[in-house]
Amino acid sequence: MNILIISGSVRTGRKSHxxxxxxxKRFKQHGCSSTQIIDLATYNLPVLEEQYGESxxxxxxxxxxxxxxxxxxxMVFLSPEYHGSYSGALKNAVDYFSAEFKRKPIGVVAVGAGRLGGINASTEMQQLVLSLGAYPMPYKLLVSNVQYAFDEKGELxxxxxxxxxxxxVTEFVWLTDAILDKKKKENQ
Ligand SMILES: Cc1cc2nc3c(=O)[nH]c(=O)nc-3n(C[C@H](O)[C@H](O)[C@H](O)COP(=O)(O)O)c2cc1C
Known part of the structure; x- marks a missing residue:
């Protein structure tokens, strides 16, 4: 199972990452052999002018x-909540692509500094997942008060x-297994 987390906070001093x-780490502990993170802060993508492959x-x-x-x-879309939505950096990165998301399970994780754990960002990310022709996982991870969740070494x-x-993680692996199983049967 090849899992990709897209980390959508590029702010200096960010906490969501x-x-x-x-x-x-948890996916690996759960036995998922391949878990990668796309850290958007390391790419510095310009605002979209053309989708990938157009030229x-x-x-x-x-x-x-x-x-x-x-x-x-x-995939997992992980974003801070900014002004009641997910980050512009995440949306900009996603907009470069389309086919890459189709029929894939996508879980959402929203991170906030308040008590509501980015609930608005999470709902809008699930809406985004639907628009991509992907399958939003119903269970979402809401991280509230993120500024108190980790110590100075980054330990939870x-x-x-x-x-x-x-x-x-358990719900995500269940959903992904079910969808992979179906795809495997179709290819037999
Ligand atoms: C421009 C901006 C807007 C924000 N809007 C919200 C918000 O609407 N709701 C919320 O809970 N937190 C909001 N926050 C706080 C972030 O959720 C907080 O910075 C948190 O640490 C996660 O973002 P980070 O990865 O950038 O650190 C906002 C922060 C910024 C920089």
Whole structure:
């Protein structure tokens, strides 16, 4: 099972990326052999002018992102909540592509500094997943008060969040297994 987490916070001093790193760790502990993170902060993508493949691509890193999306069996969209929605960086990156998402299970993780754990961003990300022709996982991970969730070394110290993460991983693997099974039968 090839899982790809798209980490959608590129802000200096960001907190959401700690959640992405911890989640990747949990997938590995759960036995998922391949879990990768696309850290959008390392790509610095320009605002979309042309989708991937429309002309000869000269944007650094875009081939790499395309390859990772294409190879993924399932994805996680992880974003901070900004002004009641998910990050512009995530939307911009997603908009470069289309076919790479089709019929893939996608889980959403929203991160907020308040008590509501990015609930608005999570709902809008699920809407985005539907628009991509992908399957949004019903169970979503909402991370509230993220500024208190990790210690200075980036270690998770919130027990409730730890339990929610494990539930998210279990649900995600269940859904991905079911969809992979169906695809395998179709190819027999
Ligand atoms: C421009 C901006 C808008 C924000 N809007 C919200 C919001 O609508 N709701 C919320 O819970 N937190 C909001 N926050 C706080 C973020 O959720 C907080 O920064 C959190 O740490 C996750 O984002 P980060 O990965 O950038 O750190 C906002 C932060 C920024 C920078």
């Amino acid at each position: 700690d959640v992405a790193v911890e989640l990747a 000869e691509n000269k944007i650094k890193g875009l081939d790499d992102i395309q390859q990772k999306l294409d190879q993924a069996d399932a 110290k919130d027990d409730q969040l730890s339990k929610s993460m494990d539930k998210f």
